[in-house]
Amino acid sequence: RKEVEQDPGPFNVPEGATVAFNCTYSNSASQSFFWYRQDCRKEPKLLMSVYSSGNEDGRFTAQLNRASQYISLLIRDSKLSDSATYLCVVGNSNSGYALNFGKGTSLLVTP
Amino acid sequence: DAGVIQSPRHEVTEMGQEVTLRCKPISGHNSLFWYRQTMMRGLELLIYFNNNVPIDDSGMPEDRFSAKMPNASFSTLKIQPSEPRDSAVYFCASSLEAGGLETQYFGPGTRLLVL
Numbered sequence: 001r002k003e004v005e006q007d008p009g010p011f012n013v014p015e016g017a018t019v020a021f022n023c024t025y026s027n028s029a030s031q032s033f034f035w036y037r038q039d040c041r042k043e044p045k046l047l048m049s050v051y052s053s054g055n056e057d058g059r060f061t062a063q064l065n066r067a068s069q070y071i072s073l074l075i076r077d078s079k080l081s082d083s084a085t086y087l088c089v090v091g092n093s094n095s096g097y098a099l100n101f102g103k104g105t106s107l108l109v110t111p
Numbered sequence: 112d113a114g115v116i117q118s119p120r121h122e123v124t125e126m127g128q129e130v131t132l133r134c135k136p137i138s139g140h141n142s143l144f145w146y147r148q149t150m151m152r153g154l155e156l157l158i159y160f161n162n163n164v165p166i167d168d169s170g171m172p173e174d175r176f177s178a179k180m181p182n183a184s185f186s187t188l189k190i191q192p193s194e195p196r197d198s199a200v201y202f203c204a205s206s207l208e209a210g211g212l213e214t215q216y217f218g219p220g221t222r223l224l225v226l
Contacts, residue, residue, distance in 0.1 A: 034214070043202055043217035044154070087154070098167070099215060103153035 003027055004090050004102040012108045017078050021105045023088030024070045032091040033064055035073050038104065039084045047073075047086070078109045113137070115218035117203050123224045129191040132221045134203030135184055144215060145178055145188050146202040154202070160186065172197075193225045 006023045013019045025033075033050035048055065050062040050071055061074040071088055088102040116135040124130055136143045145157040158168040160180045168178070175194070180186040190197055200222050204215040 032213075043219050045217065046214050049214070098156050098159065101154040 002102075003100040004088055006088050006102040006105045008103060008105060010106040010108055012110060013078050014110055015078055015080060017109075018074065018076045019078055019107065020075075021073045021086055021088075021107075022070055023072070023102055023105075024068075025088075025090040025100070026069070027090070027092050027100075028066075028069060030069075030090045030092040032099075033062075033071050034089040034091075034099070035060075035062055035071075036087040036089055036101070037084045038087055044087055044101075075107075078107075080109050080111065083107055083109045115203055115205055115216055117201075117218035117221050119221060120219060121222045121224075123226065124193055125226050126194055127192040128225075129189065130193045130197075130223060130225075132188040132190075132201050132203075132223070134186045134188070134218060136186070136203070136205030137207075137216055138184065140205035140207050140216075142206045142208065142213075143180060143186050144204040144206075145186070146204065146217075148200045148202060148220075149198075157188070190223075193223075195225045198223055198225050 004025050011019055035047040036044040037047040038044040048057050048062055050064045052064055054063045059076045063072045085104040085106050087104045089099050091099040118133045141162055143160040146154050148154045157170045158178045159166050163180045178188045200220045202217050202220045204217045206213045206215045
């Protein structure tokens with residue numbers, strides 16, 4: 001079982017829609033959580049960190065549920081420019097230092 | 112500020128040839144990571160350096176792969192001999208703090224095609 005699992009999608013949504021992605025992780029000792037964004041043929045870039053209390057950055061909201069071991073990302077008022085692959089990333093000190101990347105969820109926002 | 116720099120950006124080679132990928136991390140970053148990305152397997156960590164010292168190379172596929180970091184501003188990933196199954200995008204990333212739990216900044220990647 002992979003440490004981080006995501007629905008690969010693709011999620012096809014119209015502009016202005018709200019879309020949510022979930023991700024589950026297997027290691028209950030995980031301590032750090034992130035969402036990265038990867039555009040086609042580009043490198044992954046940090047979108048936002050995910051904190052236990054949940055956090056918001058503009059149209060993006062991230063939530064962490066430690067009890068159920070899942071992380072969510074909500075995108076409100078989708079823009080065409082939001083089209084990308086969203087990678088769920090989990091880290092824990094038990095693995096020493098490694099961040100475990102999910103395979104990503106593909107989002108396509110259409111006009 | 113310059114980000115992580117990788118070269119070459121694209122590499123096409125024939126099976127059996129040696130391939131060397133290069134990376135310059137962000138100045139002042141203490142940790143450097145090499146990843147490989149394929150459609151089938153996603154992003155896989157190959158090796159991690161902290162303060163130029165290899166900490167964990169358990170992700171390196173086999174003896175054909177080797178990585179070095181002779182100083183804080185340069186690292187190489189070498190494949191010898193290369194095989195078609197090595198075709199992938201290879202990313203280098205760096206982070207400020209040791210431990211690998213901090214934000215990692217990725218380079219643009221090297222697209223490798225082994226024929």
